[in-house]
Amino acid sequence: MKRSPQVSLATAAAGVFAVGLATAGPADAKVEGDKIILGSAISFTGKYSTNGIHASNGYNLAVDMINKAGGVKVGGKSYKLEVEYYDDESTPARGAQLAERLIKQDSVKFMLGPYSSGLTKAVAPVTEKYKIPMVEAEGASRSLFTQGYRYLFAVLSTSEQYLASSIDLAAEIAKKNGRKPSDVKLAMAFENDPFSLDVRAGVVDDAKKYGMQIVIDDKLPRDLSDMSATLTKVKAVKPDILVVSGHSKGAATAARQIKEMRIDVPMIAMTHCESAKVIKNFGAATNGFLCPTQWAETLSYSDDLFGSAADYDKLFKATFDGYKNVPYQAAQASAAVMVWKDAFERAQSFDTEKLRQALAETNMSTFYGNIKFSEAGNNIAKPMVLRQIQDGKLNVVAPSKWASHPVEFPRKVPGS
Amino acid sequence: MSNLSLLAQAPVLNIQLLLDGLFIGAIFVLAAYGLALVWGVMNVKNLAQGDFVIMGGYIAYVLSIDLPVWIGIPEGFLWLPISEITFFQFIKPAIHPIFGLPVAIVLMFGFGWWIYRVIVSRVVDRDMFTSLLATFGLAIVLQQLLNLLFGPEVRVAESGFDTRFLFEGLVTVADIKLISFILTVILAGIVVVFMKYSRMGQAIRATAQDRRAARVMGIDTDRVYAFTFALNAAICGAAGVLISMIWVIQPYFGLAHSIRAFVIVTAAGLGNLPGVIAAGLGLGATEQFGGFVFGAEYQQALVVGMLILVLVIRQLQQRRHRQAVI
Incomplete structure (x- = not known):
């Protein structure tokens, strides 16, 4: 391509003008x-x-x-x-x-x-x-x-705190029921994306701390709208807690299939309950789900x-x-x-x-x-709050200092 | 491999996986059959196949919610000059999404016809690359339109049906899956009978065999093409309605369905309906077993792996028959 001298002159002038603008910034x-x-x-x-x-x-x-x-x-x-x-x-x-x-x-x-x-x-x-x-x-x-x-x-x-508190809660409940936290069986299903893997890292860290057994560790693909294979495994290995994170599509898919397949794990925690509108869409079957939130009114x-x-x-x-x-x-x-x-x-x-x-x-x-703020810049003074779906309402159940309601354990599944 | 031993310990789980796979596989068959139809008759590889499916899903979703609708009636309607428009709002009541099936079939048939006239008819005689590009563009436009209309959140159309238990609760069958399986079989049956016995069906098959000969025989092949494309959109719409009640829908989820349809048709070959059925059901079951044994992250990788395997085997088989081509 050939450029006429006028055009290149104009470009040069514009360039000079741009440089002028940049340096002359107040x-x-x-x-x-x-x-x-x-x-x-x-x-x-x-x-x-x-x-x-x-x-x-x-x-x-x-x-x-x-x-x-x-x-x-x-x-x-x-x-x-x-x-x-x-x-x-x-x-x-x-x-x-x-x-x-x-x-x-x-x-x-x-x-x-x-x-x-x-x-x-x-x-x-x-x-x-x-x-x-x-x-x-x-x-x-x-x-x-x-x-x-x-x-x-x-x-x-930060994201690794999202579901970590549910692991603490599971350990706390196990102790209360006379079991060792290391006997707790944990099933995990996380989407294969940076956010959900961060959430997973937090859960894995805490599970290791208590020595819990991770019995399922599935990673859901980005466009997967089916979890039934994972949930069939859940049915077979009967974990004590099921943890799911995959944005709102993960929450909607999980809630729908947990309902359809009547998965009766005593404790289920997932992110994005609210944005997936699980209570409205799947009603009483979502009872007992634990949903983390940054803040609640x-x-x-x-x-x-x-x-x-x-x-x-x-x-x-x-x-x-x-x-x-x-x-x-x-x-x-x-x-x-x-x-x-x-x-x-x-x-x-x-x-x-x-x-x-x-x-x-x-x-x-x-x-x-x-x-x-920590040295790294994240807020270390505010815990993630865990809410539980109880009779169609989200009630704060953990951490215990801010809890308005006791946690329901095992979760009450209608019709079981 | 501990998951494999789980299957051996509790063989009843195999039934769960198989049932889930077959139920969902049947819906894949629908979309794949539509693709095979368009591909075989018109030699157009429709990359917007999955997006047609998702559109059907949104039709069911819209039916299943209370939707406020605004209607504007000009002041002095009919006999006075229009000066002002009065708006009335009424709420479209929620209807059970299963009724989305006939609605989606009709709407998507019309939509398919329109798309053929506006876009596909202009590329159908060109080379393969042009039609691929055109339908790829169509897929992007549809995704963005759905995103503008409904937003990026996932949606579900809730059937509210119950779940059945077999083998002391170890195997669960959601009624919606069973019902949609039956509906799929009925729909597929109607399409097969239509293709075999109706005039239009015969014309479609004749055009697929030899377009020029069909035209000589007095068949309006352009009309046949329009009908074929519309029929495909209607079939996809029906599949989408069922998908929205079993899985979840989102404006960008079409691609996964397009890929599945391509995998099935490629594995089965064109004009091979039993093959499409077998491949579709097989794909559904493979996804379930693959997800169980290897983890959900390999569910789709396994499907694509299977496709490669089929292609390799096919290639090896055909080597014996191949003539030297210079």
């Missing part, structure tokens, strides 16, 4: 007048849009509440918060590109995370490169916290801004239309904004290094739970 644009600008690329469209919107609603609610309560006080001056959003279209490449744009072009210095572990994995190297602190609320993958990132802070529990956490978890639940429903239940994705997003406010006020500065230090020293209680 040094301190993330604080404009009395506004602190937080930046986030999040999924408004694409396959994560539902949860992306939940998360942005969570950010917005916290920003409004903080601004109404007088804003963020730094150096004797009161600042309002504002979030600058871009739509990452649920694709990691776009997420990374937009993070770069937020930092370089829009000069944002304080980042909020995107939705999902995959997007967070794409964005974190960018924020790390420019040494911009990011508080994220929606990336739970354990692999995010093994890279040695210094500027990444996550308010949620029935927990007794509270703070000065939102009040209790139940208050947050009420406020959220009143603010946004169309929510019957407040998703935990929204709650943790709100918590991330609260962490930023807390860090600004403790650092009394907009310097990113001082802020990073302040974030690392975070130790606060919120309606979402306690927040304290």
Whole structure:
């Protein structure tokens, strides 16, 4: 292909212009007048849009509440918060590109995370490169916290904790019934994807700790919508606990086939009970399922801004239309904004290094739970909560400190 | 291999796996037979086969839920100039998804006919690559449309049927699986009888044998093609309705069903209905046994492995008959 000299001249000029833009970026644009600008690329469209919107609603609610309560006080001056959003279209490449744009072009210095572990994995190297602190609320993958990132802070529990508490619970119950935890037989079915394998790693670690016997360890392919072979094995080896994780398709498939095949394992734990709507779809057959959650409105956490978890639940429903239940994705997003406010006020500065230090020293209680970051940046102060389906309702049963109901064991299966 | 010894210790488990495999395999046969039909008659390899199946599933799902429907009636309907439109909302009541079967057959037949007219008729005379590309594109468009309409969450159409117990509860048979097996057999029977005795069926078979001769005999082959493609979509739709009540559906799950249909047809060969039935049922059973013995992660790998085995054996058999081709 031949290019005319005019065209190449124009390209060169555009290049020079672009370089000019990049270098001429204002040094301190993330604080404009009395506004602190937080930046986030999040999924408004694409396959994560539902949860992306939940998360942005969570950010917005916290920003409004903080601004109404007088804003963020730094150096004797009161600042309002504002979030600058871009739509990452649920694709990691776009997420990374937009993070770069937020930092370089829009000069944002304080980042909020995107939705999902995959997007967070794409964005974190960018924020790390420019040494911009990011508080994220929606990336739970354990692999995010093994890279040695210094500027990444996550308010949620990491994925290997999702079902590990069900293993503790099984051991606890075995002891109570006069059995050794090492006699407990464990059956596992996990999807072959990064998230579910993280969950599995946590379960395996805990099972090893108690010396439990792993009798089934199946990995479900991504597009498999049938678990009957695995469940036939379950029927044959009669485990004491069955643990399943495979996003909402895994939960829906498992719940449907557990019902059809009348699998009567005394304890069944699975992720994504809520997003798969197992109670609505499969009714009483789901009784006794243990479902982990990051947060529930029935927990007794509270703070000065939102009040209790139940208050947050009420406020959220009143603010946004169309929510019957407040998703935990929204709650943790709100918590991330609260962490930023807390860090600004403790650092009394907009310097990113001082802020990073302040974030690392975070130790606060919120309606979402306690927040304290490990060296790696994940929150170690908030446990994963386990809820059990009891008569069609999700009741918190573990950890015992926050439990509102005793755990039903063995689970009551209708018609058996 | 401890799983193998499990099967030996409790032989009754074999029955469970076999039944589950046959029940689901019968549905695979439906989709595969549709593929063989289109492939054999039109020489179009429909890569959107699985997506037709998933569409059928969504039809059953939509029927099975309470769905708010908006209807707009212009002010002064019929006799006055249209100035304003009043909207009425009514709730489409939930209907049992099994009634999705006739609905899906009719809707998907119409959809298939339309797709033939709009897309497939333009590529049917071209080389294989063009029709592969066209149907591949169609598959992507259908997936995205379903995603826009229904979202990426998995859906189920719940039959609410009971479960039967055999061998003191060791073997469970969900009624829905049994019913859908019977329905599949009836549907397949209707299609076979139709192909054998009806005028259109005979025309389809004649076109498959020799298109030019069929045209000389006065058969409107374009119409035959449209009918064949529509019939395939209807069969897939029916299979999808049954799938949605037994497994789960999601906009992107079509591919797995497409692959299964291709595996079955490739293994059985075109125009070999008993072969398609045997391969489909065999595939269903292999998936179950494979999943049991080797773990769910090998369930589909085993199927593809079987296909390679069949192809190798076939190749070896044919070597003896092969003429030198230069």
